[in-house]
Amino acid sequence: MNHRLRTSAATAALALAATTLVSGARTAEAAPSACPTLRISDGWYGENKARIDRLIADHCQDKGAKGGKPVAVFDWDNTVIKNDVGDATFHWLLRNDRVRPPRQGDWSTTSRHLTPEAATALGEACPTGVRVLPTATDTRCADELLSVYASGATTTGKTAFEGHDRRRMEPQYAWLAQLLHGWTTRQVESFAAAARAENLAAPQGATQLVGATRVTGWVRYYPQQRDLVRTLRDAGFDVWIVSASPEPVVDVWAKGVGVAPSHAIGIRNTTDRGRLTAHLKGCGSVRDGEDTMITYIDGKRCWINQEIFGVRGPAAERVQPASRRQVFAAGDSDTDVSFLRDATGLRLVLNRNKNELMCRAYENGDGRWIVNPMFIEPKQRKATPYPCASTGYTAGDGTAEPVRRSDGSVIPDQPDKVF
Known part of the structure; x- marks a missing residue:
């Protein structure tokens, strides 16, 4: 094809015009003018944005x-x-005394998957007979709650959850929702909004102290x-x-x-x-x-x-x-x-x-x-x-x-x- 194009400048011009038309047609076919496209290009790898x-x-x-x-x-x-955002909310709950204890202090009622060892550890670490747990100041209680939620184990390393289908349930994630018991949906939304404001305002890389542990704060x-x-x-x-x-x-x-x-x-x-x-x-x-x-x-x-x-x-x-x-x-x-x-x-x-x-x-x-x-x-x-x-x-x-x-x-x- 190239040596034929060299035989005539006119032919080359026509070919160029045809190529331009075809290219334009393909562009129109790929992204019709009525269809929006991504505005931000930075951060996209390879052909991902185009695809x-x-x-x-x-x-x-x-x-x-x-x-x-x-x-x-x-x-x-x-x-x-x-x-x-689940972590951010849980950290806020502990720092602001917003976790309610279970009735009669029986932590096994907070999750059917909680092990007896974890229920005992939580019962020993956290007070009973209170409306909300004083986790902002009670480091021992806050640490036990955080350990069970974040690592799926007690502070002494005992397994916290068992008996679940690992393709359908993650008890640690579910436990955060279950620890919201006693609050209304609107109250939980207000907790989440407060945590959101703090974490968006914090500088990138910030940490916060929950109990005795430094955790992500942004x-x-x-x-x-x-x-x-x-x-x-x-x-x-x-x-x-x-x-x-x-x-x-x-x-x-x-x-x-x-x-x-x-x-x-x-x-x-x-x-x-x-x-x-x-x-x-x-x-x-x-x-x-x-x-x-x-x-x-x-x-x-x-x-x-x-x-x-x-x-x-x-x-x-x-x-x-x-x-x-x-x-x-x-x-x-x-x-x-x-x-x-x-x-x-x-x-x-x-x-x-x-x-x-x-x-x-x-x-x-x-x-x-x-x-x-x-x-x-x-x-x-x-x-x-x-x-x-x-x-x-x-x-x-x-x-x-x-x-x-x-x-x-x-x-x-x-x-x-x-x-």
Whole structure:
């Protein structure tokens, strides 16, 4: 083709014009002028921004279509923001004496998964006969509560939780919601708002003292994710947040990216006369008060199917037909892997070096996974490959197993490539 072009300047000019027209046509096809695109380019790795813009272009004309709006679902902590709003709220509760003791001082009533050793440790560390625990000044009580919540063990190293399905329940996350018992939803929202104000005002890298322990004291919204949520909404997507933090807490924070409480799903407590109880709402085959499934790994799939797509009963626990699944999903952890796999268009993964998630994202069997470093304080490259072929998957009983594709074949170990 090149030597033919050299034969005629006119031919070259025509070819150039034709190329320009074709290029323009392709550009128009990739991103119609009516479709919004991401405004922020900084922080996006490789072709990720371009691929998201193309996805938006492919679906923005679906606005008002008979089949309904395309759905986008985001995890919250370390996906839309840096750090963890559940942690931020729990730290605030302890620093401000906002945890109520259980009735009769029986800590086993706060979680069916709490071990007798943990219940005894909490009973010995924290006073009874008080309206709220004096954790702002009672270091021993605050330390025991923080240890059980943050590490899943007592201050003496004894296991704090047991007897749960590790694909549906994380008792440490659930325990924060359960420790909100006795408060109203509005009161919890006010606690979350106070914690939010403190953590956004604190300088990046700040710590705070809770009991005798220094813990993270700051949170930031990712500008890139705010931009992405706004762009998806402008393009006609139905945007949701699904988090393993308590729902009243997520509601407060989600407003900061323009997502209303009606579109934020978190751990939900049952209520009694307007006040939260230490029991949780169920999903799928799990009834209210059974406390065996939260918005965690397969539980996130259930809650998305139930609350967004209207699937009821045990069917909500299963993968749905493509027409009843999210087009776009974003997450950062193994807790997000099931709902990410369900996404039919693109699956955005922020790399936090989580084994199962990174195995699936890097293997990228269907070409729909995109990996991005965290937008603030990205992780260093993992020195060794992810152990996909041996221990990358955690089964419901806690057994470490190989990560398998849908057909049962094993995903080989994957090197860390995006950091």
